[in-house]
Amino acid sequence: MTTKPAVPGTYVFDIADNRQGYAINKLCSTLTTPANRVRFLADEAGYCDRFDMTPAQRTALLKRDWRSLLDLGGSIFYVYKLATVDKLSMQYLGGVFTGMTTEDFIAAMRAGGRRCG
Amino acid sequence: MAEVIWGLATSHVPSIGAAMDNHRTQEPYWKPLFDGYQQARDWMAEHTPDVIVLVYNDHANAIGLDLVPTFALATAASFPVADEGWGRRPVPTVYGHPDLAQHLVESLVDDAFDITVAHRLAVDHGFTVPLSVYDPDPGDAWPCPVIPLLVNVIQYPQPTAARCYDLGKALGRAIRAYPDDLKVAVFGTGGMSHQLAGERAGLINPVFDAMFMSRIQNDPQALASLSRETYVTEAGSEGIEMIMWLVMRGAMDEDITRISETYHVPASNTAAALALFENKVSGR
Numbered sequence: 056m057t058t059k060p061a062v063p064g065t066y067v068f069d070i071a072d073n074r075q076g077y078a079i080n081k082l083c084s085t086l087t088t089p090a091n092r093v094r095f096l097a098d099e100a101g102y103c104d105r106f107d108m109t110p111a112q113r114t115a116l117l118k119r120d121w122r123s124l125l126d127l128g129g130s131i132f133y134v135y136k137l138a139t140v141d142k143l144s145m146q147y148l149g150g151v152f153t154g155m156t157t158e159d160f161i162a163a164m165r166a167g168g169r170r171c172g
Numbered sequence: 173m174a175e176v177i178w179g180l181a182t183s184h185v186p187s188i189g190a191a192m193d194n195h196r197t198q199e200p201y202w203k204p205l206f207d208g209y210q211q212a213r214d215w216m217a218e219h220t221p222d223v224i225v226l227v228y229n230d231h232a233n234a235i236g237l238d239l240v241p242t243f244a245l246a247t248a249a250s251f252p253v254a255d256e257g258w259g260r261r262p263v264p265t266v267y268g269h270p271d272l273a274q275h276l277v278e279s280l281v282d283d284a285f286d287i288t289v290a291h292r293l294a295v296d297h298g299f300t301v302p303l304s305v306y307d308p309d310p311g312d313a314w315p316c317p318v319i320p321l322l323v324n325v326i327q328y329p330q331p332t333a334a335r336c337y338d339l340g341k342a343l344g345r346a347i348r349a350y351p352d353d354l355k356v357a358v359f360g361t362g363g364m365s366h367q368l369a370g371e372r373a374g375l376i377n378p379v380f381d382a383m384f385m386s387r388i389q390n391d392p393q394a395l396a397s398l399s400r401e402t403y404v405t406e407a408g409s410e411g412i413e414m415i416m417w418l419v420m421r422g423a424m425d426e427d428i429t430r431i432s433e434t435y436h437v438p439a440s441n442t443a444a445a446l447a448l449f450e451n452k453v454s455g456r
Binding site: 059060062064066067070072077080081083086087088092125133144146149152153160163169170 | 201329
């Protein structure tokens with residue numbers, strides 16, 4: 056059981072998520088050296104073999120299914136390292152999570168951000 | 173004896189550092205934020221501390237998910253700048269203050285804060301961006317030693333806001349008990365409202381931010397009494413970083429003077445703020 060807040064539309068990464076998403080997050084954490092970034096991009100599937108991901112996690116990572124990566128235990132701070140390797144921004148991810156284009160998401164932020172209830 | 177001379181609260185958004193690193197601070201997107209920093213920077217340049225204690229959170233760089241300390245204090249003589257996945261920021265290596273850091277650890281543990289002791293620590297944007305807000309042009313070296321104090325805010329359960337405020341009070345007591353005459357600045361970093369993921373990504377709550385900005389000076393106890401759920405609901409899943417401002421606030425006196433403040437939306441996906449407070453130190 057957990058006492059963590061349940062806030063609609065919001066991930067609150069917790070201990071159970073750490074357990075579930077450990078392999079995703081561990082892989083992403085290795086992308087903090089230039090050599091690993093090169094190795095990952097040269098052979099993504101082979102790189103994934105080094106981590107004990109479920110088939111769903113592996114598919115989500117290789118297909119860059121960002122929502123599924125978070126649903127399967129990814130932490131945004133780790134998953135963002137994967138996006139960075141792809142030269143994608145946090146605004147791009149914001150668009151993915153909200154169903155907006157990157158341009159519309161950036162415009163919404165520049166207009167003062169989103170009011171969410 | 174050592175004393176806390178001022179406290180700085182500032183957001184630590186990575187893009188704020190990137191704007192400085194890439195010489196984009198005068199572009200229309202960034203200029204309002206950096207113009208807002210100027211008064212505080214001028215004042216801090218006239219009131220230089222001997223040491224900074226910088227309260228921040230690591231973002232999946234030095235602290236992995238193998239071991240998640242709720243609070244940690246780093247005691248090494250130097251701290252390298254982290255490669256977070258996009259290369260190191262072009263800023264100097266950080267030098268610590270091992271003797272004061274050791275004293276702080278011993279004092280905090282004796283004061284019932286069983287803090288984790290970190291030695292080797294690569295510091296990420298959560299740490300280097302606030303230093304750049306303080307000193308945008310450090311040259312080859314930051315102007316003084318800096319002691320990292322880490323708070324877990326990325327894995328629930330984070331410490332409560334009340335516990336952060338109490339840690340700040342214990343930190344203040346520890347600083348004031350250090351025998352050398354050191355002038356210490358305390359930085360509380362992170363915030364303000366923002367949420368990076370989920371359907372609420374892009375959340376900004378200027379009403380909550382303004383309330384927090386006001387009460388951090390005059391009614392920190394009210395902020396310390398807010399639940400984690402309130403922080404996440406009102407300020408977003410990453411906006412809970414604001415509890416780290418309460419560590420800074422707790423280290424200061426009850427009465428403090430607001431020197432400067434600024435608030436700007438957006439810095440990428442975040443409401444960015446700065447608030448600078450002078451401590452009411454006796455005899456100053």
